[in-house]
Amino acid sequence: MKLVFIQTGGTIDKDYPQKTKGWAFEFGEPATTRILEKLNPSFEYEIITAFQKDSLEITDEDRLNLAQLINSRSEQKFIITHGTDTMIETAKCLTEHIKDKLIVITGAMLPERFYNSDAPIQLGAAIAATSLLKTGVFIAMHGIVKSSATIKRNLDTGLYY
């Protein structure tokens, strides 16, 4: 069974392209690629890009396009890497528009490029969730895995619980 990773942007994929006369944090290649190289996983996978956006800039149309992208695929299990600010909104939209597939949304508080990033831990959690679950839309963040209906976020600390 093949696992499909979908990049949508967010902190996890922020990179720092080298430029002269100016600098910028921009979205780079999916961090998922680098993390899976370290894991050497026991499953087949494909990494695709839906879009590259800060999650506050994701629109309803983006979310519908994402649902359509997932529905158009023959695979059963998907991990979406996503900005941390609107994961619940995306999870709710996908719950409405996708049936009989498993989707786990994750992301990171620090870019994967940072040596103190949480990205490998969060992605590891999302992967384990796809190993144990069958269908539904879930968020895997900060060590917990919950459905869009039950997960909450502390807006002061940024922690999902």
Next chain:
Amino acid sequence: MKLVFIQTGGTIDKDYPQKTKGWAFEFGEPATTRILEKLNPSFEYEIITAFQKDSLEITDEDRLNLAQLINSRSEQKFIITHGTDTMIETAKCLTEHIKDKLIVITGAMLPERFYNSDAPIQLGAAIAATSLLKTGVFIAMHGIVKSSATIKRNLDTGLYY
């Protein structure tokens, strides 16, 4: 609910103490401590040490002591960091001797101290498994989570599947 992490040694915790006139890779503080600092997790936890051994050196007595340690605790959920060579043996022993608790065994192919280590991903997977499972003994390695009865290892590649 508090999650208990138990160090038993293994590659994940290999460190390189600074010495003059000689060098050594020895077991250091639990890598779990450093990984959880990066995650900033949404759960309470405690990290304890059962022993610090290469997994080929773990004896039947060590495994019984480990089961006893877990049975003596009031908590429900445990993650054991463990050398990769005898995870299945330990999982089978704990399955026999522990009832009504959840135990997830994980480890790493490269020490957590290495920048290219798989340790944060593997531990993230084990943590997610404790978020989704209730009781039983499981191994979380290489992106899959399976019970001691169903998991296998490819001895050529070292991959659990």
Next chain:
Amino acid sequence: MKLVFIQTGGTIDKDYPQKTKGWAFEFGEPATTRILEKLNPSFEYEIITAFQKDSLEITDEDRLNLAQLINSRSEQKFIITHGTDTMIETAKCLTEHIKDKLIVITGAMLPERFYNSDAPIQLGAAIAATSLLKTGVFIAMHGIVKSSATIKRNLDTGLYY
């Protein structure tokens, strides 16, 4: 003899403060602190902050203030961490206004927070330069150490030579 490190901002010190509802790359604590912890150096040092700016935003006044700061100190040797775009301008200004002290300017193409950063290598080079030189203003970048009068930059590649 005490070596004084002066933070002025630049890519080397870009960090990613955790926030909800928005994200930002901002200047953080001097990367020098974290690099020197790894080195465990054989010299005494102090780390101070002059200002925290992208080097394209450094003004003539900032440069004069920096010269004044250095002239006001009793120490002989200084390393300035600096954005990579105007190192030569700063070096020329300091050459004019400081006599009988040694100043080595360095920086990085990627923030020290990135695991693939050049920062530790560049700072190591600047430190060695202070071990070998007595007075003057130098730039240590990309593996070469030259005075402000002789160093050049390839504006296509960003490389100093």
Next chain:
Amino acid sequence: MKLVFIQTGGTIDKDYPQKTKGWAFEFGEPATTRILEKLNPSFEYEIITAFQKDSLEITDEDRLNLAQLINSRSEQKFIITHGTDTMIETAKCLTEHIKDKLIVITGAMLPERFYNSDAPIQLGAAIAATSLLKTGVFIAMHGIVKSSATIKRNLDTGLYY
């Protein structure tokens, strides 16, 4: 002008080959390769291997062979990565047997594979030394660069000074 890096082993190049049924810290590819990729240096270079040994195991014959190797090359400047315990012995031997070339010896207290390694800083220092010096045999460690005649080591702390 081309800089030649010579691997001789030592902590800097300790790696952890993946194996099942056993583990080992062994010498791997020169860490210099990975460090120079991060630096993107402004000079031409070549990386060669003389031998791969813990520095306590380097013999007088190894040192003579190393001197011969360097004398046989047309290049002028060499950096030797070396175990930290017998750098001074090697520096003295090379001082005796090599004339009119520049040799800078460096190494690390922790393997370059470790995220908290000093290796990139130490190698950066050695590189800067080759940018500033013309001939002689030097050790660049812990932030200082000195000739084999003047450098000392504190055997309690391992620090060169």
